[in-house]
Amino acid sequence: MPQNFALSCPLPLTQHKTIVMGHGSGGRLTAQLISDLFLPAFNNTILNKLDDQAVLDVGSARIAFTTDSFVVTPLFFPGGNIGELAVNGTVNDLAMSGARPLWLSCAFIMEEGFAIDELSQVVSSMAEAAKAAGVSIVTGDTKVVNRRSADKLFITTTGIGLVPEGVAISASNAKPGDVIILSGTIADHGMAVLSKREGLEFEGEIRSDTQPLHTLVEAMLTGNPGAIHTLRDPTRGGLGASLCEIAGTANIGVEIDARFIPVRSEVKGACELLGIDPIFVANEGKLVAFVEAGSADRILETMKATPQGRDAIIIGQATDNHAGLVAMKTEIGGTRIVDLPFNEQLPRIC
């Protein structure tokens, strides 16, 4: 075989012969799996945009369509449970296209032996979350697998929403000069789940921030539909991963200032203790927006007037320098690069 033999198969070999946890981390391993395996196999213009949802033209309507699976351990954590997460997560993925979320499906995969009481709590949380978000769960599926073939309960939700006229929000629409607004504190959800899972006790309970964001988005769009270029809810991989993805997709530089990024002090403390960078920790009720500079102050004020956006703050801007890269001014005035993490963040040894 010649040395420069190139594979033409759409399923090239990856570095790992088996799936490792990092493939689900939302970092570089996940991105690699998507770009090397899924995109070549499913190749189409809608998928290739790599947004959190697909926006489809159906007749005269524009429909947002998305799906997400929820596999959190533990199922119940301070501030929420897997049920709320499954509804809010999909509602938010729809909302990040500017869509009004309308309908959800949900599929349950349950492990033999899982307590019906717990299932019932999860389901009633889902019903409440759906009601609060103004969506209906209109179809679903139930499967049970043998003990140890799943961890208690996995939920997949799929959502459909309607995108209003004049709204065109996508990672690829972010432009140099855009102002970057963050809707509130980061890392609450990830640290709440981690603390509970690992049995770590911190002073003051850390609570998940799970909440639906579509009303916040609706408020932001009112009067400014064209000024909002990109919206992301920084879930897995955190704010850092979302900004890296936007910088890459839109081929712009991103400059942020660490001093403006709000982190609750108990969350910051937990991160310090474990050697985890909050910028890469998951959120479930926050968004980051790239908006036209001229409208930024007005949009910020609108956000601050909503319960979901009351801590909103401008954290930086997009630039045509260093395209594809996220640069962060540090607390003491130095500069560092924020890069996609490769893997799960690991607590440091000392």
Add this chain to the structure above:
Amino acid sequence: MKYLDEYRDHAVAQKIVAEIRKVITRPWTLMEVCGGQTHSIVKYGLDYLLPPEVELVHGPGCPVCVTPLEMIDRAHSIARRPDVIFCSFGDMLRVPGSDGDLFQVRAMGGNVKTVYSPMECLKIAKQNPDKQVVFFAIGFETTAPANAMSIFQAKAQGLRNFSLLVSHVIVPPAISGILDSPDNRVQGFLGPGHVCAIMGWREYEPLAAAYHVPIVITGFEPVDLLEGILLTIRQLEQGRAEVENQYARCVSIEGNLAARKMVEQVFEVGDRSWRGIGVIPMSGYKLTEAYSDYDAERIFEVANIRTREPEICISGQVLQGLKKPNQCPAFGNQCTPQTPLGATMVSAEGACAAYYNYGRHMVTIEANT
């Protein structure tokens, strides 16, 4: 956050940088010993604030980075056994052995657990009496007391299904090793703050005197590091070579006596191999004879596993401060945090990983702005 924010203060940092500029008259090469210090320097962009006369080289103080390859292979061999629950600090999971890392061992069915303290292993051992629970005891003097305590407790409680795979190293012999090297360029040290919180700093005084080199015991926040650099430069400019303590809020001259006593009870000093450097005499801890029944290397008969490191990797030279990570031909292409050839690329504290994650694109940014 109290005790942290004041050490990350922009104005204070700028003031110290201005003072460094005032004091310095010529180029000096300093080494920060700890991986945690390297991490902070790169994370906060400190090297971009300092005047060009200050060159920082990154030292051997990342516990993950200096754990030798054959010890990793021994760990993997133990972790693959069906009768074992293998416990480790988080960032050891990604260190590549000759054949994959502990993540892959776990993906293939090995029972590998991340713990935050070796004391958790005792609980796991009690809950799983039919399994052997092994803890990967790595690190410097900082992690040794808790590891010693876990074995001390296991013995006191008569727990027989718990053992340590020990690969502990200690700092002072590594500093001598660096200074003895004919290629050495290091003129002053930022000493290891956390290590000295345990050990105190008496043992650094003979080093400072013998090699006529300033050693400033330094903390880990940006303001700590800048102050440590200022104190070291001041000594160098004045021709002094003393041990100074910048990190007085944590470090006393005697250290933590209770912790030291615990270490002495369980461990004794012996020769240790360092990844990328080789064997340094009397540079690490091993279990004393009284605790040899808790030595995983003996229990699982893995001492005969011997491995060599990839030849292209220069982590040894990086760990000794002879080369910068980006001077390695494999840096950023064959060797990335995702496909590390050497352990310096593995841990967040490793010099190569710190460069890759935070500094890799700086040239691009500087060229553009």
